[in-house]
Amino acid sequence: MIDEIEVKNDIQEEELYTILKNCVNSNGLPVMDNNLFSKVTEMYGREKFRIVLAKFITNETPKFPYKEFSYEDLVKNFRNLKKADYSNYITPQENVQKEVLEKYDDYKYSYANYGLGMIDAPSTFNESSDYFNNKLRMACSSYGFRSPVDRWNEGDNIWGVLGPIWRGVNDSWQLTPKQYMMAFRLGTYIATQFKPIVAKCVNEMTSAKTVLDTSMGWGDRLCGFFASSATYYIGCDPNPNTFENYKLQAMEYSKLIGNEYSIREDGNMWELNGHLKSVRMYRSGAENLPWDEITEVDCAFTSPPYFSTERYNEGGEHSEDQSWSKFNEYEAWRDDFYLPVSVNCLKSLREGGHLLVNIMDPKIKGKRYRSGDELVDEMKDSFLGQIGMRIMQRPQGKAVFSDEDGNFDKEKMNNFMNKMYMENVWTFRKGHSDLDLFRHKRVTSLDSFFL
Numbered sequence: 001m002i003d004e005i006e007v008k009n010d011i012q013e014e015e016l017y018t019i020l021k022n023c024v025n026s027n028g029l030p031v032m033d034n035n036l037f038s039k040v041t042e043m044y045g046r047e048k049f050r051i052v053l054a055k056f057i058t059n060e061t062p063k064f065p066y067k068e069f070s071y072e073d074l075v076k077n078f079r080n081l082k083k084a085d086y087s088n089y090i091t092p093q094e095n096v097q098k099e100v101l102e103k104y105d106d107y108k109y110s111y112a113n114y115g116l117g118m119i120d121a122p123s124t125f126n127e128s129s130d131y132f133n134n135k136l137r138m139a140c141s142s143y144g145f146r147s148p149v150d151r152w153n154e155g156d157n158i159w160g161v162l163g164p165i166w167r168g169v170n171d172s173w174q175l176t177p178k179q180y181m182m183a184f185r186l187g188t189y190i191a192t193q194f195k196p197i198v199a200k201c202v203n204e205m206t207s208a209k210t211v212l213d214t215s216m217g218w219g220d221r222l223c224g225f226f227a228s229s230a231t232y233y234i235g236c237d238p239n240p241n242t243f244e245n246y247k248l249q250a251m252e253y254s255k256l257i258g259n260e261y262s263i264r265e266d267g268n269m270w271e272l273n274g275h276l277k278s279v280r281m282y283r284s285g286a287e288n289l290p291w292d293e294i295t296e297v298d299c300a301f302t303s304p305p306y307f308s309t310e311r312y313n314e315g316g317e318h319s320e321d322q323s324w325s326k327f328n329e330y331e332a333w334r335d336d337f338y339l340p341v342s343v344n345c346l347k348s349l350r351e352g353g354h355l356l357v358n359i360m361d362p363k364i365k366g367k368r369y370r371s372g373d374e375l376v377d378e379m380k381d382s383f384l385g386q387i388g389m390r391i392m393q394r395p396q397g398k399a400v401f402s403d404e405d406g407n408f409d410k411e412k413m414n415n416f417m418n419k420m421y422m423e424n425v426w427t428f429r430k431g432h433s434d435l436d437l438f439r440h441k442r443v444t445s446l447d448s449f450f451l
Contacts, residue, residue, distance in 0.1 A: 028062035030056060073127060092442060160187060211301060226256075231277050247270055301355075355427070389422055
């Protein structure tokens, strides 16, 4: 009997494997419409389908299912970002209605005591920058996690990643590159984007014309710069791949806003000089920037790599220049990169200029490193407070909203929904300024109305 069951199981797996082989797209990836996907799931069951699909991907090595972008969508998305009113996404602290929660509740300089206000912005405009750097982002690993591309290409526990395809994220109940990526987003680690709209908000809040970004990531703040009223951007990145992609971004955005420009290249530096906006870019780590040439900055805004949390360009050309590689112990990273770069950013500001640093305390091997408090301690005299950048917190399983008997508890759900989860944006100012960062959202008094 056991042998018969095993034979039947083998036959079913061969049948299903053949079905998958007969419905691949041009990249060798099995795709199915709603009718076929439903029929196959019903016929073979979810678990067998998942097992065989994982075997197929491992054996046949189809191309990784990158997100598909169209140029038309890029243009529309960027133009919508440029038109977006930044003041719709900012709220001064006195007007924040919900409870604000940080990742840790014991910061020395907590939001509860030093909160300035919130930026609550959507990921709606992320495609404007992801269009250029999505493939590099999918190849980015992190501490303890291999990149999605590496896992796919090497068949690393693909079965474990594919589960969400049958667990509620697949509303259309079909199998397309989009569904594979949705599963990867939930089933493995993907390097996060910064929201371009947040960068636009910060540039407008600080009335910046010259901006500095010392850890450019995936070009999201470069995108926000082109969508804002700022006119000059200075940035750096040791990764030669993103260094070239930033140039493509700057050229494309210039075309979309009618920015006539010329390009000057000099080894590890390129400069786009335009009549509306200009960009200077260094292929360099921030610790090696020519700081004596960077002055009169209005706003330095960056999101530095969280120690070794994300391993940018691992195994690539010049990967040894990345901060996670050069400074592989926390104390070295803090003392030779993170704090000196932050101090140099503050020095580069004009009088009244602002420095904003988006970083949460990293946690490696269960140990938390207090990067936020250490940053403020280093520049305490210039510290203004925290701006909270809202993030969407997912509830971890149905049990979160269940009572002791396992029944749905509406009050628990409402309590969860009435909280705002945030990332820290540590905010500093050089010298004195009367500029109110949340000026456009303050409640106007009747006296000021009639002036």
